[in-house]
Amino acid sequence: MVLRTEKAIVENMINFLAILKTTPILTKAMNAKEQLHVVHSSLISLSLLILQFMATQGQVITCKAAVAWEPNKPLVIEEVQVAPPKAGEVRVKILFSALCHTDAYTWSGKDPEGLFPCILGHEAAGIVESVGEGVTDVQPGDHVIPCYQAECKECKFCKSGKTNLCGKVRLATGAGVMFSDRKSRFSVNGKPLYHFMGTSTFSQYTVVHNVSVAKIDPKAPLEKVCLLGCGVSTGLGAVWNTAKVEPGSIVAVFGLGTIGLAVAEGAKAAGASRVIGIDIDRKKFDTAKNFGVTEFVNPKDHEKPIQQVIVDMTDGGVDYSFECIGNVSIMRAALECCHKGWGTSVIVGVAASGQEISTRPFQLVTGRVWKGTAFGGFKSRSHVPWLVDKYMKKEIKVDEYITHNLTLVDINKAFHLLHGGDCLRVVLNMNV
Numbered sequence: 001m002v003l004r005t006e007k008a009i010v011e012n013m014i015n016f017l018a019i020l021k022t023t024p025i026l027t028k029a030m031n032a033k034e035q036l037h038v039v040h041s042s043l044i045s046l047s048l049l050i051l052q053f054m055a056t057q058g059q060v061i062t063c064k065a066a067v068a069w070e071p072n073k074p075l076v077i078e079e080v081q082v083a084p085p086k087a088g089e090v091r092v093k094i095l096f097s098a099l100c101h102t103d104a105y106t107w108s109g110k111d112p113e114g115l116f117p118c119i120l121g122h123e124a125a126g127i128v129e130s131v132g133e134g135v136t137d138v139q140p141g142d143h144v145i146p147c148y149q150a151e152c153k154e155c156k157f158c159k160s161g162k163t164n165l166c167g168k169v170r171l172a173t174g175a176g177v178m179f180s181d182r183k184s185r186f187s188v189n190g191k192p193l194y195h196f197m198g199t200s201t202f203s204q205y206t207v208v209h210n211v212s213v214a215k216i217d218p219k220a221p222l223e224k225v226c227l228l229g230c231g232v233s234t235g236l237g238a239v240w241n242t243a244k245v246e247p248g249s250i251v252a253v254f255g256l257g258t259i260g261l262a263v264a265e266g267a268k269a270a271g272a273s274r275v276i277g278i279d280i281d282r283k284k285f286d287t288a289k290n291f292g293v294t295e296f297v298n299p300k301d302h303e304k305p306i307q308q309v310i311v312d313m314t315d316g317g318v319d320y321s322f323e324c325i326g327n328v329s330i331m332r333a334a335l336e337c338c339h340k341g342w343g344t345s346v347i348v349g350v351a352a353s354g355q356e357i358s359t360r361p362f363q364l365v366t367g368r369v370w371k372g373t374a375f376g377g378f379k380s381r382s383h384v385p386w387l388v389d390k391y392m393k394k395e396i397k398v399d400e401y402i403t404h405n406l407t408l409v410d411i412n413k414a415f416h417l418l419h420g421g422d423c424l425r426v427v428l429n430m431n432v
Ligand SMILES: NC(=O)C1=CN([C@@H]2O[C@H](COP(=O)(O)OP(=O)(O)OC[C@H]3O[C@@H](n4cnc5c(N)ncnc54)[C@H](O)[C@@H]3O)[C@@H](O)[C@H]2O)C=CC1
Pocket: 100, 101, 102, 105, 230, 231, 234, 254, 255, 256, 257, 258, 259, 260, 278, 279, 280, 281, 284, 299, 324, 325, 326, 327, 330, 347, 348, 349, 350, 351, 373, 374, 375, 376, 423, 424
C-alpha cells in the first residue's frame, strides 16, 4: 500500500507538471520568476492534498453532504460519516457535482427505486482519495468521473457486445447499498443513509464500486467535465450509439433541455440535414440554434397533434426522433412522427412510476422502430475518458451547457433553478 501511494504521488506530480505546462498564464503572462513561484506554490498545494489523502486512508471521513431525508422535503446539509472503501471499492473526493433531472425525479418520490434517507447526485468529477483491496485500475490522486452505469467487462451484459448495461453491481445500487456486504458506507451519527445510483455525489466524499469509476485526463477541468457523467454523454450517445444517425437524416428532438440539446449537437455532428426541435417553451429556440437545431416547433402554436405537424413538414415523417422529456404522451408522438418503413424513435426521458407507453401496433407493423437508451449506450469506463478527450480537443461542447455555478450549501436553490426555463445545468462547487 505504501509503495502504491508513493507511486501515486510521483505520478500525480508528473501529471500536475503536465497541467502547468499547458496553462496559458505560465507561458504568456508571467516572467520566469513568477512562473516558478506558481509552480512552487502549486506543488505545495498538491503535496498537501496527497498528504491529506494519506492521513485519511483507512479512516472514517466526516464531511458535508446534502441529505434527502424524505421525498420532496428540502435537502439538509449534514456532517456525514463516510466509511473507508472495502474490497473492490474506491473513495472519491468530489470536487464538482452538477444536478440532473433524474436527481429531482427520485427526490420527488416518483422513482420506484427511490430510497430515503439517501444522498442523491450522479453527474460529478473528483479525485480518488483511497482504494480498497484489489483495486488496480485507479489509485489515490487519479482524476475520475463516477459512473452510474457500471462497466465490469466480465458479466454477460458487458461481454455481449450488444449493450452498455452492466449487471455486476446493478442490484446493489438499486437497493442503495454496496455490492460486497449489502451495506451503506454513509451514516449520520450511526444512522445509515442509502446510496443513490451507485454514485451519491452530493457529498464531499463518496464511495463507489471500482467498476463504476472512469479515470480521466488530469488536465481536464473537473468543473466542466463533470457534465460528462450523465446529461451531455447521454444525448450524444443516443444519436451516435443507439440510433446511429446517418448523414442526410431528418431528426426530431422533443424537449430542448440539456439532453435534447446534446442530441441536437450529436445529430449535427452526424451530418443530419434537418434537426427539428420541439418544445413548449419558445425561449429555448435561440439557445437551441447554437446546438444544431435548424427548425423550431411549438406544439402550442398548432391545433393538430404534434406528430401530424411533423409528418406534414417532412414529406411523411422523420428518420429519427428522440424523446428527451419523460412524458409518455410525447413518447407516442415521437414514435408516430417517424417515417413509415424505417423511422426510429429513441426514448431518453425517464417517466414516473406507473406511467406506460402505448401506440397502435400498426405503427410498428409498418416499420417504425421504438428504442430506449441508458447513458446513450456508452460503455462508461471505456468511453467517458474518450468523451473527455473529445472535449479537450474542442470536438464536443460542455461549457455551453453550464448556465449556473453555485456551492453545495445552495443545493436547494440549485434545484429551484433547475426547474426554471433559463437553466440547463447548475454545477456545484462541493468544497466552498
Ligand atoms: N436515459 C438516460 O440515460 C437519461 C435520461 N434523462 C432524462 O432525460 C429527460 C430530460 O432531461 P433534461 O434535458 O435535463 O430535462 P429538462 O427539463 O431540462 O428538459 C426538458 C425540456 O422539455 C420541454 N418540455 C416539457 N414538456 C414538454 C412537452 N409536453 N412538449 C414539448 N416540450 C416539453 C421543457 O420545456 C424542457 O425544455 C429527463 O426525464 C431525465 O430524467 C437524463 C439523463 C440520462
